[in-house]
Amino acid sequence: TSSCQERMWAYTVGFTVLPHVGGFLGWFFNRKEIPVWYEKLKKPSWCPSRKVFPLAWTVLYTGMGYASYLIWNDLGGCSSKAVIPLGLYGAQLALNWAWPPFFFGARNLKMALIDILCLDSLAIGMMCSWYRINKVATLLMVPYLGWLAMATCLTLRIWKDNPEQKPGKSE
Numbered sequence: 450t451s452s453c454q455e456r457m458w459a460y461t462v463g464f465t466v467l468p469h470v471g472g473f474l475g476w477f478f479n480r481k482e483i484p485v486w487y488e489k490l491k492k493p494s495w496c497p498s499r500k501v502f503p504l505a506w507t508v509l510y511t512g513m514g515y516a517s518y519l520i521w522n523d524l525g526g527c528s529s530k531a532v533i534p535l536g537l538y539g540a541q542l543a544l545n546w547a548w549p550p551f552f553f554g555a556r557n558l559k560m561a562l563i564d565i566l567c568l569d570s571l572a573i574g575m576m577c578s579w580y581r582i583n584k585v586a587t588l589l590m591v592p593y594l595g596w597l598a599m600a601t602c603l604t605l606r607i608w609k610d611n612p613e614q615k616p617g618k619s620e
Contacts, residue, residue, distance in 0.1 A: 457522075460518060460521070460522070461515070461518050463518075464514050464515065464517050464518030464521060465511060465514035465515045465518060466514060467514055467517075467542075468510035468511075468513050468514045468517075468542060468545075469507070469510045469511070469514070471542065471545065471546030472506050472510050472545075472546070474546070475546055475548075475549035475550065476503070476549070478549075478550070478554065479549045479550065479552075479553035479554055482553040482554065482556075483499065483553065486553070486556060487499075487553065490607055490610075490611050491607070491610040491611055492603070492606070492607060492610075493603070493606045493610075496603055497599075505596060508592070509592060509593045509596055512589040512590070512592060512593065513542075513589070513590065513593055515589060516579070516583075516585075516586035516587075516589035516590055517535065517538050517586075519583045519585060519586040519589075520534050520535060520538070520579055520582055520583055520586050521535060523582050523583050523586075524582065533578055534575065534578045534579055534582060537571055537574050537575035537578055538575050540571050541568055541571035541572045541575055544564055544565075544567055544568040544571060545568055547564050548561055548564050548565055548568070551564050552604070557613075558604070558607060558608040558611060558613060559608060559613070561604055561608070562604050562605060562608045565597070565600060565601050565604050566601065568597065569597055569598075569601055572590070572593065572594055572597055573594070575590070576590050576594065
């Protein structure tokens, strides 16, 4: 059973690390836009400090990844029962990873807002599908849902308060 335990350990680590991959790549490719462009945007007084984001995402991605492992494990791996719960997880994770390129890369606040509104719906649907399977996994997603609510409000406010530049206009 040593080989089985090692395999389970590898799955646990793999599932837990996976969300961080897209998060890191999103930061890596957009990191230059933060001091140049993001700092100049009009933001509400309740906008978290830039220093809070990496810490928050580390905690959220870790909880999210481990929760997805619990669901995968409870459903017996990649079984037909796992298609919807893990499909919703994968879809919301893809939209999560797509937000930084829309917001920072393309500077498309409207597309970032559409992305996060779809992400919210998928995350709620995912949590509803997970609740019957594993309540701990669902509870691990509650901080993420809370952060998404704040991030959605923040994206909406930034979109409303920073009218998009018309093509041809310099910044």
